[in-house]
Amino acid sequence: MTDPATQEGPVGASHRGEALAIEFRHVTKRYPGQDAPAIDDLSLTVPPGETCCLVGPSGGGKTTAMKLVNRLIEPTSGDILIGGRSVLTYDVTTLRRDIGYVIQQVGLFPHMTIGANIGTIPRLLGWDKERIAERTGRLLDLVRLDRSYAKRYPAQLSGGQQQRIGLARALAADPPVMLMDEPFGALDPITRAEIQDEFLSLENEIRKTVIFVTHDIDEAIKMGDKIAVLRPGGRLAQYGSADELLGDPVDDFVADFVGADRGLKRLSLRSVGELADPGREAPPGAPSVSAGTSLRVGLSVLLAANAEVLEVTKEGRPAGAVTLAEIREAAGS
Amino acid sequence: MSLRLQGPVIPDFGNTSGCKANETFCWDWFADHWDRFAAELVQHVYVSAIAIVIGLVIALPAALVAYRLPRFETPAVVFSTILYTIPVLGFFLLMIPVTGIGLFTIEIALVGYTLLLLFRNTLTGLRSVPPEVRAAALGMGLTPGQILVRITFPLALPAVMAGLRVVTVTTISLATLAAYIAPYGLGQSILFYIGNTFISGLISAGVLAILLALVADALIVGLTRLVTPWARARRGGA
Ligand SMILES: Nc1ncnc2c1ncn2[C@@H]1O[C@H](COP(=O)(O)OP(=O)(O)OP(=O)(O)O)[C@@H](O)[C@H]1O
Ligand SMILES: [Mg+2]
Numbered sequence: 001m002t003d004p005a006t007q008e009g010p011v012g013a014s015h016r017g018e019a020l021a022i023e024f025r026h027v028t029k030r031y032p033g034q035d036a037p038a039i040d041d042l043s044l045t046v047p048p049g050e051t052c053c054l055v056g057p058s059g060g061g062k063t064t065a066m067k068l069v070n071r072l073i074e075p076t077s078g079d080i081l082i083g084g085r086s087v088l089t090y091d092v093t094t095l096r097r098d099i100g101y102v103i104q105q106v107g108l109f110p111h112m113t114i115g116a117n118i119g120t121i122p123r124l125l126g127w128d129k130e131r132i133a134e135r136t137g138r139l140l141d142l143v144r145l146d147r148s149y150a151k152r153y154p155a156q157l158s159g160g161q162q163q164r165i166g167l168a169r170a171l172a173a174d175p176p177v178m179l180m181d182e183p184f185g186a187l188d189p190i191t192r193a194e195i196q197d198e199f200l201s202l203e204n205e206i207r208k209t210v211i212f213v214t215h216d217i218d219e220a221i222k223m224g225d226k227i228a229v230l231r232p233g234g235r236l237a238q239y240g241s242a243d244e245l246l247g248d249p250v251d252d253f254v255a256d257f258v259g260a261d262r263g264l265k266r267l268s269l270r271s272v273g274e275l276a277d278p279g280r281e282a283p284p285g286a287p288s289v290s291a292g293t294s295l296r297v298g299l300s301v302l303l304a305a306n307a308e309v310l311e312v313t314k315e316g317r318p319a320g321a322v323t324l325a326e327i328r329e330a331a332g333s
Numbered sequence: 334m335s336l337r338l339q340g341p342v343i344p345d346f347g348n349t350s351g352c353k354a355n356e357t358f359c360w361d362w363f364a365d366h367w368d369r370f371a372a373e374l375v376q377h378v379y380v381s382a383i384a385i386v387i388g389l390v391i392a393l394p395a396a397l398v399a400y401r402l403p404r405f406e407t408p409a410v411v412f413s414t415i416l417y418t419i420p421v422l423g424f425f426l427l428m429i430p431v432t433g434i435g436l437f438t439i440e441i442a443l444v445g446y447t448l449l450l451l452f453r454n455t456l457t458g459l460r461s462v463p464p465e466v467r468a469a470a471l472g473m474g475l476t477p478g479q480i481l482v483r484i485t486f487p488l489a490l491p492a493v494m495a496g497l498r499v500v501t502v503t504t505i506s507l508a509t510l511a512a513y514i515a516p517y518g519l520g521q522s523i524l525f526y527i528g529n530t531f532i533s534g535l536i537s538a539g540v541l542a543i544l545l546a547l548v549a550d551a552l553i554v555g556l557t558r559l560v561t562p563w564a565r566a567r568r569g570g571a
Contacts (some may be wrong), residue, residue: 067472070472072471072472092474093474093475093476094474095474096471096472096473096474097473097474098474099474101469101472101473103465103468103469103472105463105465105468105469106465106469107463107465107466107467107468107469107470108466108469109466109469109470109483109484110463110466110488110563111484111487111488111490111561111563111564112563113563120473120475121473121474124474124475124479152566153563153566155563155566156566166469169473170473179472
């Protein structure tokens with residue numbers, strides 16, 4: 001699927017508009033004058049169109065790993081490939097213009113209007129004026145800001161609005177790859193949840209391969225198709241889906257990192273509908289929830305009703321049942 | 334002729350006069366001498382303008398060098414501070430044996446006073462670019478040259494303009510002293526009329542110099558608004 005904001009199709013470099021895999025191959029980064037590497041023999045592949053959340057303690061090398069992709073930092077050894085081609089073989093400027101880049105502090109250009117901010121890379125790529133204006137409008141729609149915002153200056157926007165513009169600016173030239181370094185880290189919890197949801201729905205429309213750095217495991221669970229946990233010293237502790245990390249952490253470090261409540265977190269990932277046995281009938285008087293409810297909420301309903309069996313309904317009609325024991329098993333701890 | 338008996342002579346007066354010798358300001362006299370003041374005013378403008386333009390031409394690149402090579406900053410500040418602190422008349426007299434009596438000497442002295450403020454303000458402006466703005470620009474794929482031209486320069490502009498404003502007003506007032514060296518600007522009339530008890534001449538030259546400074550200041554304020562529309566943008570306003 002291509003970005004609906006560029007229905008005219010891919011532009012610029014031949015691969016614009018289609019998602020590409022990102023592959024780290026035995027990447028090590030040692031900063032000059034430091035004994036310990038910041039990234040130590042990192043190998044992982046983010047499949048095309050997926051979002052990989054990089055999590056880990058502060059100083060774990062998340063930002064370093066991300067900056068290796070657009071060559072803000074050069075690796076000491078190893079290689080990074082985008083769509084099978086080494087980033088080291090690209091001209092840096094071309095490479096960076098093909099990669100959307102979003103940082104926590106946003107970094108909008110204060111002297112440019114929102115429209116000019118979003119149009120920065122398209123202008124450098126030589127798009128004509130109408131096309132840039134058209135694109136800017138669509139991107140404002142995409143991040144749910146009124147098109148009239150194009151004429152404002154960054155100082156006239158709230159923090160959440162600024163970060164939306166940061167996103168729109170990164171998406172402007174329809175890059176196949178996005179790098180996001182704690183993009184929502186500076187926002188208040190409500191705005192943050194809102195933008196997270198918007199980014200998720202936006203991701204469904206635009207297929208991008210995303211590396212998303214965060215130190216918030218809950219955010220990683222919410223945003224990531226896959227999660228890579230880095231331990232101090234920049235070594236990969238575990239790489240897998242949220243369910244794998246929560247259900248089967250490889251060691252105490254990962255178990256600690258995902259949290260003592262990982263069983264509950266895991267339950268939030270699945271709905272009662274997925275677990276319900278459609279053939280089973282709940283006993284009379286059993287508490288009842290709809291199929292889309294998360295297992296976590298189902299569990300709390302069961303506990304509140306002091307019951308063993310939960311009735312699952314679809315569109316108001318009984319559609320099976322889930323037992324407390326099954327939920328316990330799904331929590332996997 | 335009767336005037337001579339009553340008090341001091343009204344200088345350079347033409348044929349007709351409604352002026353009295355002890356009058357504070359006599360419009361007739363001023364109107365009669367307008368040509369002279371206009372000529373001096375024009376000189377004053379270009380004597381000042383040349384100094385300011387040369388000051389910019391030297392200070393802006395110097396600030397850019399200091400921005401790129403910080404070790405250049407201290408010598409540049411020391412040099413321009415020395416120039417800035419020499420009393421202007423002393424400076425003029427100091428330069429005469431070297432550069433002679435003329436416009437050249439005047440400009441060297443005036444330029445010397447512009448450098449410190451222009452250099453320091455420009456450097457401050459260049460350094461005021463928020464690091465995250467630079468980081469975002471670099472990460473998005475702007476080249477260092479594009480960052481300088483599209484980001485750093487425009488963001489330094491408010492500080493440069495603030496410096497230019499002060500420098501312009503200062504230069505216009507310092508330029509009144511240029512007449513001590515060579516016959517340029519409104520300083521000529523000031524020197525000429527300063528001993529006279531008929532004070533219309535002194536007032537004319539003085540007020541014109543002040544008006545010139547005020548007008549130049551207003552122009553620069555207007556220009557600043559024009560080139561930095563974003564600087565006034567605040568939430569809720571435009
Ligand atoms: N430019 C640099 N020069 C030298 N050392 C650096 C540089 N950048 C990062 N480091 C070091 O490399 C290690 C990893 O830093 P990095 O910024 O990648 O961590 P991070 O996981 O992003 O941390 P945080 O969650 O605090 O952002 C740290 O020990 C840091 O001190
Ligand atoms: Mg970081």
